[in-house]
């Protein structure tokens with residue numbers, strides 16, 4: 001099963017990952033991070049398909065998607 005890791009302290013709450021997820025399984029936290037932003041959380045990890053769209057959409061490289069033992073950090077544009 002893919003695993004999405006979100007570094008909440010890198011998140012600035014822009015919600016781009018929420019919009020990018022085709023499974024609609026990301027949401028914003030009720031809490032704030034140390035910078036004072038709500039951060040993205042995975043609300044239904046079992047439905048993740050490991051597509052990495054969330055990681056690609058994040059301008060702050062706050063998301064890593066681990067799938068089948070391989071760790072993808074971000075696209076090298």
Ligand code: SF4
Nearest residue numbers: 021048049051052054
């Ligand atoms: S890897 Fe794909 S399905 Fe999983 S949380 Fe990210 S965008 Fe959604």
Ligand code: SF4
Nearest residue numbers: 011012014015017058
């Ligand atoms: S795209 Fe990145 S910075 Fe924006 S809400 Fe998602 S994790 Fe946070």
